[in-house]
Amino acid sequence: MLGPTLLRASRNKRLRDVIERNPLTRKVVTRFVAGQDQDAVLAVVHRLHSRGMTTTLDFLGEDVSDLAGARRVRDQYLSLLYRLHEAGDAERSEVSVKLSAVGQSIPKDGHEIALEHAHQIAVAAAAVGCRMTLDMEDHTTVDSTLAIGHELRQQFPLTGNVLQANLRRTAGDLAHLAGSGARVRLVKGAYREPESVAYQRKNEVDHAYRQGLHQLMASSCYPMVATHDPAMIREASDTAQRCGKGLGDWEIQMLYGISAGLQAQLVRSGHALRIYIPYGTDWYGYFMRRLAERPANVAFFLRALARG
Numbered sequence: 001m002l003g004p005t006l007l008r009a010s011r012n013k014r015l016r017d018v019i020e021r022n023p024l025t026r027k028v029v030t031r032f033v034a035g036q037d038q039d040a041v042l043a044v045v046h047r048l049h050s051r052g053m054t055t056t057l058d059f060l061g062e063d064v065s066d067l068a069g070a071r072r073v074r075d076q077y078l079s080l081l082y083r084l085h086e087a088g089d090a091e092r093s094e095v096s097v098k099l100s101a102v103g104q105s106i107p108k109d110g111h112e113i114a115l116e117h118a119h120q121i122a123v124a125a126a127a128v129g130c131r132m133t134l135d136m137e138d139h140t141t142v143d144s145t146l147a148i149g150h151e152l153r154q155q156f157p158l159t160g161n162v163l164q165a166n167l168r169r170t171a172g173d174l175a176h177l178a179g180s181g182a183r184v185r186l187v188k189g190a191y192r193e194p195e196s197v198a199y200q201r202k203n204e205v206d207h208a209y210r211q212g213l214h215q216l217m218a219s220s221c222y223p224m225v226a227t228h229d230p231a232m233i234r235e236a237s238d239t240a241q242r243c244g245k246g247l248g249d250w251e252i253q254m255l256y257g258i259s260a261g262l263q264a265q266l267v268r269s270g271h272a273l274r275i276y277i278p279y280g281t282d283w284y285g286y287f288m289r290r291l292a293e294r295p296a297n298v299a300f301f302l303r304a305l306a307r308g
């Protein structure tokens with residue numbers, strides 16, 4: 001029950017203002033968000049690279065509805081890419097871009113604006129040897145996001161797309177991508193969706209995730225298995241072996257601040273592990289989705305507030 005309520009709250013602007021203004025809340029947020037600016041995130045990136053991991057960076061923000069705001073997000077990615085290159089960390093990194101932050105939510109011509117901005121980021125990423133994946137947001141954005149991924153791959157074949165196991169359409173989308181050789185990140189899905197388009201029960205989503213893993217491993221795509229669920233990671237390893245994929249032919253991805261013990265263990269056992277690192281000041285939507293995924297996080301959050 002708590003999860004859907006928190007997901008509804010993640011789009012509530014009044015609650016967002018209250019939580020963002022509270023300094024105690026901001027302290028708790030640092031468990032999931034690497035920092036507010038590029039200096040902070042670059043330090044984290046460097047540390048994780050030295051521990052044998054790779055990274056993907058998300059400049060926090062979503063649902064930007066004006067052109068000036070979308071351009072600011074694009075510019076942030078452009079300067080981040082330059083700084084990653086200067087620091088010698090670009091080739092082990094990737095940028096994760098939410099298209100709603102670079103124009104997709106603008107009512108007039110949003111799709112075209114997002115494509116143009118994503119293309120500019122892809123040019124800069126390719127110039128410094130960095131990769132790019134388009135995050136997937138709620139189900140209303142899937143067609144546009146897949147189309148932009150497809151378009152960008154004509155020039156930048158390493159552009160990745162994300163597919164969400166909770167969406168009923170995903171098996172079809174995976175079948176469509178199967179022969180493309182695209183980099184595909186499979187996730188369970190973090191958005192509150194109606195029953196008409198999405199599985200609602202955890203066991204249904206887990207079943208769909210397993211099916212997705214089998215499809216992805218058997219395809220020509222590069223699988224990016226994004227989950228903290230040990231059962232899914234075991235299933236991915238077994239399926240990869242059955243499909244003749246070695247440890248370098250696919251990767252596991254996890255979010256910054258979650259399952260740190262498991263992350264270290266996977267690196268020790270020779271798995272390729274990429275950590276998704278969000279940074280920036282617009283952390284509210286991202287943070288609320290992390291709370292919604294796990295009731296224990298809410299207790300942690302409330303305890304921190306009570307301690308003051």
Ligand code: FDA
Pocket residue numbers: 134135136137162164187188189190191226227228229230253254255258259275276289290291293294297
């Ligand atoms: P599940 O939710 O079943 O959790 C398995 C275990 O992982 C839990 O028992 C717990 O131990 C741990 N865990 C999971 N979430 C936790 C949390 N918030 N705090 C603490 N522990 C937690 N979604 C999306 O819709 N679009 C996207 O583009 C992306 N991108 C993305 C990138 C990467 C690298 C990852 C890892 C995830 C995403 N997601 C996403 C989020 C994804 O859809 C999903 O909501 C979360 O990964 C949680 O699901 P799990 O697969 O971890 O399984």
